[in-house]
Amino acid sequence: MASFGYALQGIREALLSEPHLRFHALATAAVVALGFWLRVPRHDWALLALAVGAVWTAELLNTAVETIIDLVSPDFHPLAGRAKDVAAGAVLLMALAAVVVGLLVLGPPLWAKALALSSQR
Template identity: 65%
Template sequence: MLRRRAASFGHAFRGVTAALRSEVHLQFHAAATVVVIGLGFYFTISSTEWALVALAVGTVWSAELANTAIEALTDLVSPEYHPLAGKAKDVAAGAVLVAALGAVVVGALIFGPRLAHMF
């Protein structure tokens, strides 16, 4: 049983790695994550702020990975254009947009005043 659980983590990491290699948007989110973590260390943000940043980053990554999975599955089951396939892809992309906008708000609230103070 423990071996199966360990294998499932391996599958999950393989999925994240595959998505990172193939999805430009996820690569952008990865770069943004590195910048945000760097800013967090630079500005010595509080534990609560780290928690909010981690939730925002995790939400965006989760939405992007789910979007990638939905797109792949939709392409598999509907290789030709179908309005419902298009709707599924659009809604999944919308979820990423909502998550990303939420993350931008969190980032602006945490880092905005600190960055404004610098200039």
């Protein structure tokens, strides 16, 4: 049980200290709200949950990598910079993949809803 508490504390600390993670939290809230509004089916929720979870996981791992590098290499070192850049690249790649998933899942029903709303005018 204590392990869950430590894990939740780690997420909390990352949310408080990492602006990018707060952006991901806002994006997650927007995706969830849009999903409810569009009434996406259960299998689409699974895809959205996997995409959101993957982005959060990548961001948390990036935060852990950067924290460890700052601990062991407080002064600039090219390899430390490279490791941080690669970890950040992993987050970027996962975020782009999540955007694609979001467009594929939410795009068609959003487009249909927009057409329906525009035809009512």
